[in-house]
Amino acid sequence: MNKSTKQGKQIRLKRGEVIEVPIRRIGINGEGMGHYQKQVVFVEGAVPGETVVARVTQVETKFAKAKLLKVKKKSAYRVEPPCPVYRECGGCQLQHIDRRMQKRLKRELVAESFARYAGLRDLPIRETITMDEPWSYRNKAQLPLRQIGTQVAMGMFSAASHRLVDVSECMVQHPLLNQTLSEARRIVEELGIDIYDERKHRGTLRHLVGRIAFAMEEVQLVLVTRTKTFPEEEAFVREVTKRLPQVKSVVLNYNPAKTSLVFGTESRLLWGQEKLTERLGELTYLLSARAFFQLNPIQTIKLYETVKEAAHLTGRETVIDAYCGVGTIGLWLAQGAKRVIGMDTVPEAIADAKENAELNGITHAEYHVGEAETLLPKWIKEGLRPDVIVVDPPRTGLGQPLLDTLLRVKVPRIVYVSCNPATLAKDCALLLKSGYRIANVVPLDMFPQTAHVETVCELVEG
Template structure:
């Protein structure tokens, strides 16, 4: 029997069932609770809450606010109202699992991948592609709103793909022995549980086919599969990369041992059944580590490198070469860089964090001089080889950190007209930010894979006098929460 409430003098029968937390009245509605406006309740694990989803988080989760607490709900879409069960309570945020959708977004679709909920490789297959592009733009907008004071951010629409499937040119998949079978797939998010992915929708069709063939032949031949805990067995990963424009295909077998049983039989079966293969490489990784590749590689059959084209440029790719995973959309990314660079033919361009030299080589025809640098020696070897292979002579590449070389060169008198930076997710190193502040560059083009670090770095540069002129989100990885951005900054107020 409901009794009168002695705390707030609500009479029985006059008010819905309720209780008090910290002096605030809370109504009980079924098996979840709703606090009155202004109430602040410390949520607890297993508690069920109702909340509207306001935006998308950096990892693709829905983000809601429950009594001033940030709540991340995986699988929820902005605009939806959901019931969620609290799983984890941290000081600054709460994680909750989706129980029920009360108000459904019109952008919600059925994920086409049968293991979407288990795999974790994609985060947005439950969302229409048009909505994905909108929310990725919002990610960039939210980051700038949080970290900068820029009003009227010149943010363009997200550059998307016409066909946002089968775009990845490379897959690297771990193997496990399960009974008499060889299992191949991806580790589920935040776990070490292997999920067999089969015909992956974001991978190029040839990559899916050749990896399945290789897995099947390893199983048929009884080749020993690596056992992680015992550090025994041979084959750890299978890797495949295809050239979208050339059709060339490379298979890399990552083994704990320098050779493996039935090696020649495996190669013979592979190349006989899959004539598109142009290169088979063995990479040896003998160390007990979570890293995929070891330092030693050798060609078992065919060519050492395969070729791929970006626009009019041809790139030769070895087994360990870094190359963008979505070559079709990489062309769109570089076209945006070229557009905002607006080169007239007389400029000196620095290509920082240059990798295999792709951005600098793309811009070289419109510049007088291009200088690139990277900390990886092998990348610089590839960059020089790519320049020579394409007949480009106005470029030079150096081994070293951009944070050290650029300040050093600028102190020695180098005055670049344009600097293109494409840093890791952590953003620009402090010495490079300092150099850019002390010696302002007429045009600074920041290619970012992390909206938060982009916005943080821009905030410092804007305080030093730079102006953000254009920000262009580019969807390099459809069906995932990842978004790239091209940002043009100019010196002077």
């Protein structure tokens, strides 16, 4: 037996090689995926159903990446992207694909993840819940700044690079948010505010961050700085209040670390309201600068209604809202539950959650600062027996201590909200082995034009 047979099939493609690839589906990042001589090849910008000519740019043990050179057989679902910087920005991966195909592909991404990581090919999965109008839906933008001569550039980094692309008229952002950030950039430039140099870790202003409350059309503007103060603070606030009446809050967030993370842990109100007020359905939410809130308020209502349906509440249940943020999901479920308990690692978010509960007259919801992976095992050891647990973890999935707790102490119903089909399927595979079954899976298109898909998975005992 030769070495290559012992190690398994080795990829034979070479960097720079030009190949013809039939595209069968999309990968998790929206790239076209096909096979060349039984080897997996990802081609950015290719559409399932197409045959493309591409040049190999990267070769790994189990796959290769290639650059699209020519579409030899074109998909009927290929469309012209309306955004002028679509190919440079990388923020939207699927603008070149028709909405009907995007809907189908996102459902397929979820189904394929469960087939691959959980061995499930007969998944109880619904059709993707889509948006009526798939543009202007984002309520938040975090844009880095860069000094270029006398001008201040602002935008997004192109995919897999630190090349700044101007996105001042981003088509998926709320138009008022675009206008606010563009004018704020002009004020920064006019006042000569010192701009952060990432390479040298010098300078002051790193990012401009804007968040808009859709219901009120009010904006919170956050300046993320390397230093705790800067000389032009008062002048900046004066110009913002003069030119941007929609801005109701100006906050400075201090981030001195040499890091790719946008926010630091310390914030200071420069002017206006400390928190932004947003409404979803009948509920009102107050949002601090660092607190997590869903980026698409319109689809968020559909998401939370899907979670409520999966929870099957009768008014007698104790509900755990893990990774609760400002309490959005738990408060949405509270009217049908006996008790709601939430936790989050961001103190400001928990403060917001408590205030939001009080604001909405909800007295049977409580919130705690801490990791779900630490608090839930502790509470269960102390005798807590929840009926439903809602988990909405980061892309990395459930932390191992929390997963171990769920495997050990059977909560009758788990509602798993996920932004990553792969980690969702991997976590569910372990839960299935411990006696859970999947009752329902619902994909939601929270971010049209992108490869991202949100999923609500209902797991029950037995």
